[in-house]
Amino acid sequence: MIIVLNRNDQNTIDELQEHFGNNHDIFVHHNRVAVQGITRDDLSDSEKSAAVEIIEDVPAAVQGSRVFHPEDTIIRTKHSMIGGDNFTMMAGPCSVESEEHITRMAAVAKANGATVLRGGAFKPRTSPYSFQGLGEEGLRFLRRAADQYNMDVVTEVMDDEHVEMVGKYTDIFQIGARNMQNFSLLKAVGRTNIPVMLKRGMSATVDDVLNASEYIAAGGNHNIMIAERGIRTFDNKYTRNTMDAGVVPVLQKLTHYPVIIDPSHAAGHTEFVTPLGLAGVAAGASGLVVEIHDDPAHALSDGPQALLPEQFKELSDKAFAIRDLLTEMPAEQAEAGR
Template sequence: MIVVMKPEAPAEEIDRLSAEFREMGLTPEKIVGKHKTVVGLVGETAEMDALQLQDLSPWIEQVLRVEKPYKRVSKEYRHGEPSEVVVPTPNGPVTFSAFAPLVVVAGPCSVENETMIVETARRVKAAGAKFLRGGAFKPRTSPYAFQGHGESALELLQAAKDATGLGIITEVMDAADLEKICEVTDIVQVGARNMQNFSLLKKVGAQDKPVLLKRGMSATIDEWLMAAEYILAAGNPNVILCERGIRTFDNQYARNTLDLAVIPVLRSLTHLPIMIDPSHGTGKSEYVPSMAMAAIAAGTDSLMIEVHPNPSKALSDGPQSLTPERFDRLMQELSIIGNAVNRWEANPVPVLA
């Protein structure tokens, strides 16, 4: 259930009500929005009378039931207001939200060596990216494929961070690695293959770094949102949902089917920010620009794009990676769409060469 307070409700009254809810055996969670304060009630509320709860205070505007199986993730839980995930980085805080400018995340699938990752970081930053993505631990379908350099790659990500001030996103595969990953990364990524690793979700939910949750390869939207609920239920409200393509019956022409319809669907169901990954979503670099532009037009809050200095020699996912030069041009193209929908950072539209 959620308790919507009147805009002028005093903080003391909200605290008093929260204490009363705790005495009822509920867990109250205060959510301060741009226009109203909402108190989410977690616990056994099925038998509770909403009208009786509303009588507890004249400062209560409305009491509503959340009918969805995912409670904290649901749009109703924040009374329809999109949430903001604010991530501190050396270059300053970056906000992922429907209220904020589009955030671009870019970098290679895997961290290969220091020269490569630092130079790539410099290039994507110069083009306008706010975060560097790079895999240290890589889940691969084949046990013989490159699995990432592991802990040593985290040191290389730190070197790229020191050189550029970019925020870092990297994936956690094993809860045993979470602490050392959190020493370097600014956002912890849970990949598609681990979307329903509920033990791992609880662990990343118990730490305070924001979490990027990728949709599973065959996951329904409800399954994806329930996975996000695990993270929020463990105490971490800072979750970004990333669509990276799903498996359908036709993979002859593209690696996956990029589900851009998920953007308006998620907007109707959840308050969480949305990211689109057109690189994994298509698997082919020539398709990435079109899908990136379409994602902005559809209303995404963020993009994740793979960039590698020499895709033909990449140790993983080379065919879907853009060169730095192509990424430069893409950012110019994206700025035109971004400015048209008022989601681009306040800069003049560059002239395309």
């Protein structure tokens, strides 16, 4: 249940916390108080009379819900603002292969509008014999490259034992699709104050990913963004996954968290990355996370879906142009143009 109070009604908030705090989870956002597991009948007369609105049909992912938190969450890092009216480009190779290579890719990413450098130092691979990443050495290379070009870092953390170590190098934790429901890991990043990019699992519903985000929020970390990277459907003959562009407005209706599109993992093939990325931008995504490489044929992981520098420039130019069109065109002009 969510009780909506008049602004600045701290007395009723204190009363609700005293009344229910010992036996129920309680969350407060400005003048909205969410109390798990109660009904209207459990409220005192004074609590009922203080309520402007009582909302009983509340989703399980209450802290991520627009009903509880109507405003957009805006995540602020040293070099980026993610969410709201902001558009954020994130780019880099799938894996950190060497310090020289990640530095070259950081230069390409920064020159084409990216403020976040991506790269994997720990790689969850389908085969145990595939390249698994450089580990902490890769994190050091990634951090130095990002700092050289005044960029933030996003990199994957694969288990709760690595959270502290990865946290020393990254500005944003990435939770990969395979780990979306690794609840011990979600709890661990939830106990930090480092922003989290939560990727939707390949077979996850909208409610699944929202409930996964709640594990992070329940730990106190509300700097969450949700990434759509394609889901597994009946047809993966031509693309690696099926990108659900429609999930962007759906998530924006249901949650206040920024929604990011990962067209590289959705496409699986370079030729489809740009059109899928642009579709995500047109759908209203808060940003893109894209894989780039200057020699994809010899990449140590996911070369077939990496954009060459000139291809990334084309995607970035078009993405920012679409975003500018969406945000700057007055509503009456858009209506007149129909």
